[in-house]
Amino acid sequence: MxxxxxxxxxxxxxxxxxxxxxxxxxxxxxxxxxxxxxxxxxxxxxxxxxxxxxxxxxxxxxxxxxxxxxxxxxxxxxxxxxxxxxxRTTQTNEPSRCATLLPALVQIEGPLALIEVGASAGLCLLPDAYGYDWGRQRLIPPDWAGATAPTFSCEASAGTPLPSRHPQVVWRAGIDLNPLDVSNDEDVAWLEHLVWPEHEGRLAGLRAAISVAQQILPRVEAGDLNHDLPELIAQAPSDAKVVIFHTAVLSYVSNQKDRDDFARMLVDAGVIWLSNEAPHVFPQFAQKAGPTKDDMFLLTANGQPIAWSGPHGQSLRWISQFSPGVMRRICV
Ligand SMILES: C[S@@+](CC[C@H](N)C(=O)[O-])C[C@H]1O[C@@H](n2cnc3c(N)ncnc32)[C@H](O)[C@@H]1O
Known part of the structure; x- marks a missing residue:
């Protein structure tokens, strides 16, 4: 250390x-x-x-x-x-990471029940509320998100399957050791101060996403990802496809065995699991993705690498297509 x-x-x-x-x-x-x-x-x-x-x-x-x-x-x-x-802890909530999740999310046949692990204030639980600009493809925010909804820019590699629609999300919930509350001024101030000083675009995106979240109030429960997830999964509607995702969370779980237990639990749960994390947290997945890019996150679907992503959602390097139906066979 x-x-x-x-x-x-x-x-x-x-x-x-x-x-x-x-x-x-x-x-x-x-x-x-x-x-x-x-x-x-x-x-x-x-x-x-x-x-x-x-x-x-x-x-x-x-x-x-x-x-x-x-x-x-x-x-x-x-x-x-x-x-x-x-x-306080470093609970940076970066809603622009949704720009890197969306190409994977729209490939999963909906309707979707989204569960975010390590959700902070739940801003990434609203991927269907934001606009996106991937250069070759744009999506405007839906009307229901209101006039202040942000549009996140993300530079995407040539092979990236760029979405022409938002995912259909019918249910959403998050879990976090310490949920932050977008209607609490002190929590909002803390979220704002976690953004680095020169990153004015990120701060504007954060504020715009908070204004959307203050209307929707995404539900984030207090809980530990290694203990409290099954209870939340059980609450998802049975006619929706459960998608569990997390971004920039697993490096806070210091023990590799705990990270691997978490991965096994998700595979056994029969859900679709998207992980967007620094490559070192799941070395067994990173080794399948080719040369490691230390300054990028690795986006995996049930352990299968699908893209390298900019840690703040600013870029996406697509690795391969994936089939949600096939993902269950992938073991960890
Ligand atoms: C850097 S923030 C990322 C927030 C959000 N996922 C994003 O990408 O914007 C990491 C979050 O993970 C949460 N966290 C860390 N360890 C956790 C655990 N064992 N169970 C649940 N949440 C955890 C922290 O409280 C924090 O809110």
Missing amino acids: GSVAERYQRFARVEAKGRSPVYEAFAMQVAQSPDIIRFLERLPLDRQQPNLLFAAIRLVAGIPPSTQELNAALREHADAIAEVMLT
């Missing part, structure tokens, strides 16, 4: 570089600041992450205008920032 300084240097060089000059500079500053490192070392290991620290500082004190003022903000507001870091 390395020292706090090493982790922040790595975050600066690998994660923030080229994506957020502000966070890159902040992370390098943390790595060189004994006082900030001491502050972080007093927190539990799983609360020392850069994304959590920087979102908490922004929530409490705004964006420090310089790296020196990062230290000052932390000195001045240490208790309030620590409080946020102990009570």
Whole structure:
């Protein structure tokens, strides 16, 4: 795992570089600041992450205008920032990931009962409410989603089967360790501060999706993906096809055995299962997808790789067609 300084240097060089000059500079500053490192070392290991620290500082004190003022903000507001870091987690909800899920979803014969695992505020539970622009193909948001519904852009590779319609979703529900509530101002503020500072397009998309979700109020239950899913599956209407999906969740389950147990449970449940995750979380699926793309997520259907996807839904590299009927034979 390395020292706090090493982790922040790595975050600066690998994660923030080229994506957020502000966070890159902040992370390098943390790595060189004994006082900030001491502050972080007093927190539990799983609360020392850069994304959590920087979102908490922004929530409490705004964006420090310089790296020196990062230290000052932390000195001045240490208790309030620590409080946020102990009570909140990095629950970034990225509705534009729906642009990478839709080509798979529309190939499944509906009507669909959607279950999202690790749903955060449930914004990805509304793929049928958003508009999409894949370059060669566009879908406008349905009228029922209202005038503020976002349109997400996604650059898709030539072989991607681009949808000409939305999926027919007749039932939806999510599960999360800590559901966020789009009608709660503090939860909404936290979601907004989790978006990196320069990512204004993502922030606009998030806000637009929240405005849709505030009308629909997607249901997200508190629960653990390894224990509480069967109960939710049992509630889905019997005349709809159950599709269970998750994006950017399984890396929070640290034990590979727990991840594999979860995968086996879904295959045994006889549902259709879409996983959109960093490739390392299911190495057994990633090895079937050719050379690993570490900066992409791998989209699989019942363990079968179907596409590499941009982690924020910004791109899609289709691997193969898949047949939902055949997917059940795939073992994990
Ligand atoms: C990075 S967020 C992703 C949210 C959403 N899937 C998206 O792509 O926008 C990860 C979410 O997974 C949830 N999570 C992590 N471990 C979980 C578990 N064992 N059971 C249920 N939810 C979990 C977290 O609470 C968090 O809301």
